[in-house]
Amino acid sequence: MKSKRNLFLVLVFLVPLVVIFSQCLTSNTTKPDPRGEIFAGSKTCIQCHKEVYDNYLHTAHFSATSLSTPDNVHGSFEHGSNEYVFNKDLKVVMEKRSDGMYQVAYFKGKQIRSERFDITFGSVKAESYLYWHGNEMFQLPISYFKALNSWTDSPGFDTTNVDYTRMIGTRCFECHSSYIKALPDQDQSLNRTIAYDKNSLVLGIDCERCHGPAANHVNYHLAYPEEKKAKYIATYVSLTRAQKLDMCAVCHSGNKSRIIGPIFAFKPGDNLARFKELSYYMPPVDSTKLDVHGNQNQLLASSKCFIKSNMDCATCHNVHNNERDQLAMYSQKCMNCHKTENHNFCKMADAIGGIIKSNCIDCHMPARPSNIITVQAGDKGRAAPYTVRTHHIAIYSDATQAVVNYLKKYNKLQAN
DSSP states (O other): OHHHHHHHHHHHHHHHHHHHHHHHHHHHHSOOOTTOTTOOOGGGGHHHHHHHHHHHTTSTTTTSEEEOOTTTOOSOOSTTTSEEESSSSEEEEEEEETTEEEEEEEETTEEEEEEEOOEEEOSSSEEEEEEEETTEEEEOSEEEETTTTEEEEOTTOOSSSOOOOOBOOHHHHHHHEEEEEEOOOOOOSSSOOOBEEEEEEEESSOHHHHHOOOHHHHHHHHHOTTOOSOOSSOOGGGSOHHHHHHHHHTTSSOSOSEEOSOGGGOOTTSOGGGTEEOGGGSSOOOGGGSOSSSOHHHHHHTSHHHHTSOOOGGGTOOTTSOOTTOHHHHHHHHTTTOOGGGTOSOTTHHHHOGGGGGOSHHHHSOEEEEEEEEEESSTTSOEEEEEEEOOOOOOOHHHHHHHHHHHHHTTOTTOO
8 A cells, every 4th residue: 555655646746747847848849930929930831731831942932031051052162163353452252161151351362351141032043142240130242143153243232342331121121031020229329220139030931921820720720620711811812802912012012112011010911001102003104114123013013914804913923833934834824815716816826836825925024134233243254134024014026026036046936
């Protein structure tokens, strides 16, 4: 009897300890989302949406920002290809050191500054890089441009002198990340700086940036897995056309609008006019004066295809998948409306032949150079424009002629 009593006392003592210890382990391994308790974090989506999540990992939205690693810094670190030369005395050399990758400035052979690659912005056409200085974030002077396969000056930087002082404000993060918390301004002088909570950065455009806070959704469907109708989450199909367009226009409506509300606070279904004073709310929009970079919303809205239909961004784009450069697939989207029987099929069909069905895009949405982004590969390197496909769908005679010339050159005309 005594041994049983002792065993009972041991169990009474141990069980609470096990419970407490397990709770401690859980609290230490589950990092709360910096946006608040109503957010679950994108990795919770894997439990039910693994295929969608895995596909999304390969998209430009997902890699809009990432921690700098050799996997997402694509410029060369090999001797002879790892430097940007400003002049005979001044250059920046990209170097790998024991604690990371660095941009190192040299003047007359002497090191004058070095800063580490900490954050990579972009992944598809170009990459620009940021470094932390305390709680402040700055842009590194050298970027990587894929069209040149070369290190270039960072957009807007002086091509004759090295500069490590461009501070990065929240507006950059509002479209290249899902969240970052700015710290209260402690500097009462005129030289204000922007400091961040480093641990608050949510990299890339994550699931909850487009679907809204998901904690209630996750908790409900884990408790009731038999329920197949999505609860407590914003689904794209549930939004009106205006709400769908607003959701994309948060980032794809240019950077000239006056900000009147915190952009990170925007949720799917909100009216964007509460956050941005949008110039395109006052038509008509002159598409010729809109830069192709970042103004996709206004450019699309000025197109006859948009005006005369109910199309929205998802008519052509499936943002969960990497569909870049799939011109034939996008062309099929065009031909859902533009058909011979609708009397609105391309008038070049007879001249070009069957191949026309695989590429509407180069003629009607050609890549155009941005007027605000140009880079240069060193003091003797060539300047290169940053090209983006215009979203003003129209007839571009120069682009059409370029396509026809290409087809003639390779004997592809009338290839039915």
